[in-house]
Amino acid sequence: MSLESLGWQGLVVLVVFGVSLLIATYCTYAERVIAAFLQDRVGPDRAGPFGLAQPLADAVKLFTKEEFFPSGANKALFIFGPCLAMITALMSSAVIPFGNFLKFGDTVVHLQGIEINVGMLYIFGIVSLGVYGIMIGGWASNNKFSLLGAIRAASQNISYELAMGLALIAVLMMSGSLSLRDITLQQTHAGGWHLSDIFTWNVFKQPLGFVIFIVCAFAETNRTPFDLPECETELVGGYHTEYSSMKMGLYLFAEYVNVFVATAVMSVLYFGGFNYPFQYEFLDFLNKAGLSADWAHNLFVLMGVVAMFMKIFTGIFFFMWVRWTLPRFRYDQLMRLGWTILIPLAIFNILLTGGLITFHVIQ
């Protein structure tokens, strides 16, 4: 990799970082507006046009709040907890391919922080680290509600990570690669009006695996109906009971970054990532429209980035839609669902996929 393309790649990493934060910021706004609409209310509309400056106002509020340390709290860990939650949330976006590559003459810029051939494992590793942020914060607060919330988060994440991993194995069996870029490219729409080309997304090949994956994604991001770690009706605020000011903000923010990453991973694994229907017809059209080959390619790729983000936004909307529809699970129900239903189902899905691959029904 030349120095120049390394510089470009660094720029891509910065852009991905900024975009993750921006999307997480506006998730807080979208959450409130969507919640309001689902409940026949108006939602925030005072700060700026349509309340669009609301996240800014929230940030100012959080920064100017009192920084509170509970007595008996482990101060270093108390600060470290939210930082870790935020770092792990942001790190996992590094391997997600937001688009194919751009071409500027000889320079090639991959629209992905870093391409590694174990991308899926990397994400899994980082996501399971994420629970440390919650665990450390809950433990350092010296509060029984925080500790209970943290323990719940830990056991919930461990339980659902199993089912999620097993659901993914079926996808990996079909793709034969752990690289997210490869998995995306395998779901390419070949183009044309053939019916078989429309169903290239993994979600059509792995419907059961997808259902298991999305249920686990809800649990992994601690979103309703699995938001037991913060469960305000039982545990005050769960692991962030004692937190105030921007440390609290970081926890809430990390949740939205997690939602963003989870939906991004979901669209890569199951919804074809940066592929979009009739993309090669679009490329042909651009080439015939008299653009240079590079620019036709670049426009075609940027369209893919737009498609990817549309998939992500749809996913985020779905997360919020579910949050404001379903009530929270009881803790024993959560554990029973994870261990006695999702894991056996995921194993069944692996066997089914293996059988179908062996008999060449799918490849």
Added chain:
Amino acid sequence: MESLSNRAKKLEKKPMTLAERAYLPAIFQGLSITMQHFFRAATKKQITVRYPEETRPFSPVFRGLHVLKRDEQGRERCTACGLCAVACPAEAITMVAGERKKGEQNLYREEKYAVSYEINMLRCIFCGLCEEACPKAAIYLQADKMAPPRYERDEFIYGKDRLVEPVSPDNRSKRGIQLTPEQADKLRGQLA
């Protein structure tokens, strides 16, 4: 035993069907209900009243802030008979009566008038009995105005400066205009 209303539903506890146990159909049902509400926000008229910009209309029989009326010639109608104070169940009204002097005929309609007239808005229950008791049609509870919130308790004791209807016919036609004591004095001086 015979039920009184015959509306009691008999419930049977049946084992759940597979669809019920799978929970997913119920989830989609719930999601479709919330989605209907989501689109209702765009299509139907919103219930929300955006308060500082819009206000809800008062009921025509609303009993709000008191006003001491003047007659057609701008004279105070109240004669300080005290019937409103007697009728008041909350004992919110106090007044001091005085005799009209020569040259004050344009200020007070009768020979006796209220030198001071105070209503404690913290005691008042806005029942409207003072309005019913008044033989001179002097006190009314306005249908379009409320006693606003204030920081100090003594600010809730409304004297004549805030109760009596403004003098000038222009102001009188517009309900809800309050004069400062200085403005009221100035107007009285002009009339005298």
